[in-house]
Amino acid sequence: MTTPARYDVVVVGGGFAGSLVARALGDGGWRVLVLEAGTDGAEDATHTFQTTVAKTPTSALRANALVPSPDVLDLAGGPGGYTATGYLRQTGPLPYSSPYLRVNGGSGTAWTGLVPRMHPDDFGYHGVGRRWPLGYDDLEPYYRAAEREIGVAADVDEQREGVGLPFPDGYVFPMHGLPRTYLDDVLAEALDDREVSDPYLGGPTSLRVVGTPQARNAPPNRAYDGGRGFRPAGHRCAGYASCMPVCPEGAKYTPRRTQARWPSTVTLRTRAVVHRVARDEHGRVTGVAFRSYEPGSAGRHTVEEVTADLVVLAAHAVENARLLLMSGLADGSGQVGRNLMDHPALLTWGLTAAPTGPYRGPGSTTGIEGFRFGPGRRVRAPFRIEIGNWGWVWALGPPDRDVDELLAQNVFGTDLRRRLGERVGRQFALQFEIEQEADPANRVTLDPDRRDAFGDPRPVLHYDLSDYVKRGMAAAKRVSDQIFALLGAEDHTAYRPEPGMPGYFEFDGTPYAYRGAGHGAGTHLMGASAADSVVDAWQRSWDHPNLYLVGCGSMPSLGTSNPSLTMAALALRSAEHMDRELRAARRLTVTDVKENAPS
Amino acid sequence: MTGFTPAELLATGFAEHCHAVVLERAGASRLGALSAVTVPPDPDALDLARAIARVWYTGVWSAGDEAPFVVSRRAYAEGLVWKTFGGAPPGTVGPGFGSWAAAPRVRAAAA
Ligand SMILES: Cc1cc2nc3c(=O)[nH]c(=O)nc-3n(C[C@H](O)[C@H](O)[C@H](O)COP(=O)(O)OP(=O)(O)OC[C@H]3O[C@@H](n4cnc5c(N)ncnc54)[C@H](O)[C@@H]3O)c2cc1C
Ligand code: SF4
Numbered sequence A: 001m002t003t004p005a006r007y008d009v010v011v012v013g014g015g016f017a018g019s020l021v022a023r024a025l026g027d028g029g030w031r032v033l034v035l036e037a038g039t040d041g042a043e044d045a046t047h048t049f050q051t052t053v054a055k056t057p058t059s060a061l062r063a064n065a066l067v068p069s070p071d072v073l074d075l076a077g078g079p080g081g082y083t084a085t086g087y088l089r090q091t092g093p094l095p096y097s098s099p100y101l102r103v104n105g106g107s108g109t110a111w112t113g114l115v116p117r118m119h120p121d122d123f124g125y126h127g128v129g130r131r132w133p134l135g136y137d138d139l140e141p142y143y144r145a146a147e148r149e150i151g152v153a154a155d156v157d158e159q160r161e162g163v164g165l166p167f168p169d170g171y172v173f174p175m176h177g178l179p180r181t182y183l184d185d186v187l188a189e190a191l192d193d194r195e196v197s198d199p200y201l202g203g204p205t206s207l208r209v210v211g212t213p214q215a216r217n218a219p220p221n222r223a224y225d226g227g228r229g230f231r232p233a234g235h236r237c238a239g240y241a242s243c244m245p246v247c248p249e250g251a252k253y254t255p256r257r258t259q260a261r262w263p264s265t266v267t268l269r270t271r272a273v274v275h276r277v278a279r280d281e282h283g284r285v286t287g288v289a290f291r292s293y294e295p296g297s298a299g300r301h302t303v304e305e306v307t308a309d310l311v312v313l314a315a316h317a318v319e320n321a322r323l324l325l326m327s328g329l330a331d332g333s334g335q336v337g338r339n340l341m342d343h344p345a346l347l348t349w350g351l352t353a354a355p356t357g358p359y360r361g362p363g364s365t366t367g368i369e370g371f372r373f374g375p376g377r378r379v380r381a382p383f384r385i386e387i388g389n390w391g392w393v394w395a396l397g398p399p400d401r402d403v404d405e406l407l408a409q410n411v412f413g414t415d416l417r418r419r420l421g422e423r424v425g426r427q428f429a430l431q432f433e434i435e436q437e438a439d440p441a442n443r444v445t446l447d448p449d450r451r452d453a454f455g456d457p458r459p460v461l462h463y464d465l466s467d468y469v470k471r472g473m474a475a476a477k478r479v480s481d482q483i484f485a486l487l488g489a490e491d492h493t494a495y496r497p498e499p500g501m502p503g504y505f506e507f508d509g510t511p512y513a514y515r516g517a518g519h520g521a522g523t524h525l526m527g528a529s530a531a532d533s534v535v536d537a538w539q540r541s542w543d544h545p546n547l548y549l550v551g552c553g554s555m556p557s558l559g560t561s562n563p564s565l566t567m568a569a570l571a572l573r574s575a576e577h578m579d580r581e582l583r584a585a586r587r588l589t590v591t592d593v594k595e596n597a598p599s
Numbered sequence B: 001m002t003g004f005t006p007a008e009l010l011a012t013g014f015a016e017h018c019h020a021v022v023l024e025r026a027g028a029s030r031l032g033a034l035s036a037v038t039v040p041p042d043p044d045a046l047d048l049a050r051a052i053a054r055v056w057y058t059g060v061w062s063a064g065d066e067a068p069f070v071v072s073r074r075a076y077a078e079g080l081v082w083k084t085f086g087g088a089p090p091g092t093v094g095p096g097f098g099s100w101a102a103a104p105r106v107r108a109a110a111a
Helices: A016-027 A045-050 A136-150 A156-163 A182-191 A255-260 A317-327 A400-408 A413-424 A467-487 A564-596 B006-011 B015-026 B028-035 B043-058 B073-077
Strands: A005-012 A032-035 A195-197 A204-206 A209-211 A266-269 A272-279 A285-293 A301-313 A344-351 A366-368 A383-388 A427-434 A443-451 A457-462 A504-507 A510-516 A547-549
Touching: A005 A016, A005 A285, A005 A564, A016 A032, A016 A136, A016 A255, A016 A266, A016 A564, A032 A272, A032 A301, A045 B073, A136 A564, A156 A209, A182 A209, A182 A366, A182 A383, A182 A467, A195 A467, A272 A301, A272 A317, A301 A317, A301 A564, A317 A443, A317 A457, A344 A383, A344 A467, A383 A467, A400 A413, A400 B043, A413 B043, A427 A467, A467 A504, A467 A510, B015 B028, B015 B043, B015 B073, B028 B043
Parallel strands: A005 A032, A005 A301, A032 A266, A301 A547
Antiparallel strands: A195 A204, A209 A366, A272 A285, A285 A301, A344 A427, A344 A510, A366 A383, A383 A427, A443 A457, A504 A510
16 A cells, blocks of 8 residues: 655635635745646637537536536426426425536536626625625625635626625726626617616615626726726637537636646546545544546546645535535534525516617626615515626527527528518527525535446435525516516516426415526535535635635525635635644644754 | 528529429429418328428428438538528538638618
8 A cells, every 4th residue: 555645735616716715825935736626628728618408507517427517407397297307406495407517617617707707795694595694895805815816807887886786995806897798788778777676675766787806808997906007818709609508619717727827836636536534532623535447447446545735625615515425524514514505596588679689798787776675685686687798598598599499490491581570680689597595495415326327326416496586587587577577578577397307396375496506516515614604705614624615615604795805715725724723733843843952 | 482582592503303302202292282282281282382482491201200301512501590590500611710700791671
């Protein structure tokens, strides 16, 4: 038996959070090993995407039977409820509908790249879910650090006025805000300063179309960084309209950009699936064991071990929980795997009065922010409205659907051409991302009966939506109805218990269907006490002082912002803490050695 | 059948390949029957006509019990459905930074 290799830090997962932590610690001079379960994955992603029939979030990935990624096609709806096939087993009343990617770079290779900050109000307590042990002010400097690392394009005045976010004086984003789509202008023209009513609120809410911060390249802002400016990595966004799942231009941030900045102190091993975190009798973790495989090897692999002073799990909310449960760690509170959250997204779709030219540019460049804050969130879940620029693709599927529908009615020739043009050229969608509160009953457990190709138990998910969330959806739908009326748009929204709508349910006699926004969170949430949370405000396990759990799994609530910017800010903040801890331990060891040295 | 002129179809650079795919999948005799189609068309000919229109419009060959597949990158990139509203399939064309801010330009179908 060879002695296991030794590192200062081992990071499990080369995704969003893991790549950031590895960079920060590597820059601090620590020897970091990143173990990534997936393959390298960069090869021919655009080609794979173009030649795959269903353009889902995993469609730019080559299939990896040994380390599969859950996808939206694993779920199907129907009159008797939903069914789930594929990697994840699901036992809840409603499906957890979000994919995640197990490939180097993680889910952030396929993400859309919308990066709004959370609002100070989101860190407060509103009578449901869980409390944050820190606030906006604690995180603010790390938001700026994350915006630099990711390369964010946004207009600071618009974020201040349109969202109500506080920024330090003189701050500007690294790049200027992305131009709005033509669709955004059409909507703003019809909606700005008009009022709609929300059934759960007393007074009316005023509408305003506000730019969304983007993780894709725009002209750099010369005023950034006290006039030093910003130099973006990659090309300027050219409007390929495929950011999710792959940007052919390299204009969108992916964690691979951070990996390219890793110093030589960071080592990456792909095809390395960690299945156990080891601990000693004092409660400290000592390292990890992982399975090293070749693609297409039908599960044959070798087990290797590494030891480290510090272990960081960054394997995604679901996989972090799975790994902790498999290792029997960090669960003094009984909360590991619990409080699984997502942003359930209610979609509404229709046709604008005149052509707007969908599928040009990024998936969404603006949103409507007025339903995110205020007293309403004590009664019903708050929501953020994304203006969806890619037709009905998320709501129903790509225009192939429209082609098939017309062909089925025997429409051919110029008639087919004309009717498709009129229809697809006017399609748009509203995407209501609803906050879901932490609920311990929504959880990840292990499936002893169904194992993966390496013989390890697969995750089982139990998921449901509370009435609080459902009231949020009901409010969202009512708001949508009024927006469509103001626009003079044809509303084609219809929710049915059919295969393409696994998230179908009825509430107060009204049908709804939701999709998953990909924002899995909460499975190792942070809190102020070891009694009811898994990690502290530094994302450090309460039970094991040298084990850190990073990613959205640590977030006690999601607010209504896409979570990755906040997750990145948290990761950078935690990395500073890890660095301090490593330095303190090193000083201790050096003193020990001196004291024990023979005089 | 597609509503696009032969010149427009040839300009896609996909015509020959498309013909070959259809021949391979459908066979010359079914294709011959389609050319000779009269009103009312028989169901088999109609199915084939739909499959041909579909592959031109989306790049996806899907007929009968066969699993649908994207014929080629070119077939996807030249899908006619996108041209009906002046667009391009995602991931194939970068019309330039900020191009999305302008009103769409649509070429009308040849009358
Ligand atoms: C379609 C889609 C669109 C999205 N759009 C947005 C958006 O616009 N804005 C936003 O803020 N967020 C978005 N998200 C969410 C965002 O992608 C995630 O929040 C983020 O990627 C999570 O980062 P992570 O590092 O925690 O996990 P991941 O990025 O999933 O990375 C985890 C990594 O760990 C690896 N791993 C897993 N298990 C093991 C193991 N046992 N051993 C070794 N390695 C392992 C995985 O292979 C993976 O590489 C989107 C998500 C999806 C799916
Ligand atoms: S719109 Fe196109 S160029 Fe811009 S980020 Fe998306 S895929 Fe990349």
